[in-house]
Amino acid sequence: MADVPSDAPEHCPGTSSDQAGKSSACQGCPNQNICASGAAKAPDPAIEEIRQKLTTVKHKILVLSGKGGVGKSTFSAHLSHALASDDSKEVALLDVDICGPSIPKIMGLEGEQVHQSGSGWSPVYVEDNLAVMSIGFLLSSPDDAVIWRGPKKNGMIKQFLRDVDWGEVDYLIVDTPPGTSDEHLSIVQYLSGAGIDGAVIITTPQVLGSPLLLHFAATITHEKKSSSQQKQFWEVSLQDVRKEIRFCKKVKIPIIGVIENMSGFVCPKCKNTSQIFPPTTGGAQRMCEELNLPLLGSVPLDPRIGRSCDEGKSFLTEVPDSPAAVAYQNIVQKIRDYCSSHTTSDNPV
């Protein structure tokens, strides 16, 4: 971190200075609290504590997405279920979406509480070999809102990583909120000692989320697009996932691959396929080719997925022969293969 941040006022004393956060020039600076607390100066000792704590965790995988509602938590939950279907493996699922923790519901653990013991916080077990931790477990009511600013969210994430007694774990899956924000920065920062195997990025075919909006933009410019405009247009629609990719590159996390979710809907009555989110820009396939990333798979929409999630059941066990379940299992296998062939020490963060 630069000594004088780009958003600092004139006469910033520098983040390493004794006056950091305390001088009169610091008034109104957005970093004032951070500097005054001394957090900007020294590396956080928690990073080493976390590294030690997580030596018993073999593989750590982040699940990311540029925008919300693409199926990140659904995927994280089912990835965990699939990995845990092998009784010999220990799986842990950490939900760091502080504002919108969906994991307890999807895993059928609503209302569960977290227990503290001498060795730290105990996660909640779905199966003998599948443990879950989420801020949802710390809220007493489903109406409770976590209206926290960045620093407090960061503190919670630190605690989740340092104080949860995960034990011996083969796979730690980390479900994140959409975008790239405080939570993502904190996860990466606190895991910088322990290391991250890689990240999986979830997207939908219509990465902008609505065909209406695309055409709205098209009509606003009131003209037919030339091919260079079409290219620009396409680049705009990639911004979402490109943002996640840029984040991963910046913090040096390998990208395991991209998953295209909600890729087509098969009508249960007439069996015709419709694109609810039409891939007007070539979808994830084209994007992966352009950006040289592995496309781990495409998962179609199945109304039974949403239902399973609402009921807290694993879709993979409820409807194992659905094309969506098959797609999920293939993707999970690729992730297993990736983890077997990479060890964290190969990819120091």
Next chain:
Amino acid sequence: MDSSEKGNLHQVKHVVLVLSGKGGVGKSTITTELALALIHAGKKVGILDVDLCGPSIPRMLRVGKPEVHQCDAGWVPVYADPQQQLAIMSIGFLLEDSDEAVIWRGPKKTALIGQFVSDVAWGELDVLLVDTPPGTSDEHLAVLENLRKHRVDGAVLVTTPQAVSTGDVRREITFCKKTAVKILGIVENMSGFVCPHCSECSNIFSKGGGEELAKLTGSVFLGSVPLDPLLAASLEEGQDFLQAFPDSSTYTAISQIANTLLSSLDA
């Protein structure tokens, strides 16, 4: 408050936040559709987009990169139509490189949002719709703190029918109650998909959650909006959105919602 600050939202009759606890429910889509329905009802509308990290309508206006000008009172909004019935301003316009905003922590975002909210020269508007990122954190508090210097009529909350979505939106309702934002009502989006081949309606994202949520929290249920492949298809054929939209089934749902909203605003 100096006169220029007083001026920017001074002639805006109503300010409505469009919120959701959950991402990907179609907040931006609903905001756009509501704006169009309100325009068809003869209103002058503005859309303010404060979602730094997520995609929304104005992001796509970067195709052609609209130039954003300043006047004495602040930023001049971009007009979507020649009659200037729809004004748009997005925080994305102000960023040289939108990927730059990728890795900002809360305080930096807060500072930018605060300035942005007060500095757009809207002029006369009947309704200003504020499109927000999902969640309950720094950005939301910043938006509220800065808008509240002027006026916030209330918030419309968007959800999809399934419980995982309404679960998050319940928390957003708590946020509104804690920050004393009036809840104007709940909209349930992606409420059923009518197969374009056989007209069978499938509840892809479950059903009933929006109404249940409204009952549970004592809020007004404004209505449901279906997934509309026919509208998407007609647009795919190159029709003008502003023209095609009023002929779609989505429009019926949205204009009812817009009318209910207007009644509660004017009451």
